[in-house]
């Protein structure tokens with residue numbers, strides 16, 4: 001009999017969103033609601049003829065653009081087939097059997113999967129009130145902790161902690177522990193990110209970003225990270241060479257250069273998000289603050305959450321149930337276009353009013 005490694009046989013596959021009918025409107029995967037930068041679109045079209053060739057394995061144009069915009073050294077940037085690839089390679093490079101990755105109670109679920117892939121153990125620090133709590137993280141560091149993984153802002157909560165708190169976490173961690181700060185939604189978070197960049201420069205911390213959210217390039221599969229040089233060298237050994245296609249590299253490069261477009265997407269997303277949250281809160285619903293392109297709604301129980309989900313599904317709109325995150329009483333809604341969000345709010349508020357009347 002052919003058997004997989006014990007840790008592989010024991011693990012479940014990573015659970016993706018149930019998107020239902022292909023014609024439905026998906027608000028389930030935190031994709032951007034807005035068109036891609038026109039500059040990225042034409043750069044992608046111009047790169048199509050390069051499909052005969054392998055892509056640049058060193059992502060030179062892309063890294064150059066990232067390094068100029070973020071004012072960081074180009075040779076400390078790695079680009080992944082989505083930031084998921086970087087998460088997986090980082091964890092496999094630094095953790096194995098007997099080691100622990102310390103994340104948070106409602107942290108991004110792929111980190112748990114990547115930890116299992118590495119044969120290591122995933123430990124989750126409490127997130128009281130759906131917020132990362134640095135003291136809870138510090139308390140859960142053990143002799144076996146190799147990586148501490150913090151997603152800021154958080155997915156699926158949408159909440160954030162001040163970067164000064166992350167700096168405090170770093171200061172409390174042993175030198176042998178790698179801190180990964182996943183900022184997949186960092187562009188939507190208006191706080192100063194310089195303290196995180198400074199921590200990377202000082203070593204022992206990695207910052208991850210993606211083109212899948214604010215840049216609207218989820219299908220391009222492009223993410224990047226700012227790494228201390230020694231951490232980058234080891235991580236890169238586990239990455240697939242030629243991991244990002246020519247077209248994707250060209251699109252991501254142009255999207256990074258077009259900061260005005262990205263900023264306008266962030267501003268428009270925030271405006272729709274604020275209107276949506278305010279309407280729901282005024283109707284007496286429990287909605288968390290958000291520093292991302294999605295919103296988490298809390299229902300009194302899982303039956304109410306499932307009920308709202310299925311009413312929206314029957315109207316052709318798909319949200320993300322949160323049972324996998326241990327939050328079966330919550331629904332996560334990606335911020336869609338203004339019209340779609342008005343429709344979602346109308347449906348959810350009228351459902352609530354019907355229930356109030358009962």
Ligand SMILES: Cc1ncc(COP(=O)(O)O)c(C=O)c1O
Pocket residue numbers: 029030081082083084085108151154155182184185209210211212218221222223
């Ligand atoms: C917190 C977080 N990190 C990382 C990712 C992975 O993004 P990608 O692989 O598309 O870059 C996601 C995707 O939803 C996410 O929510």
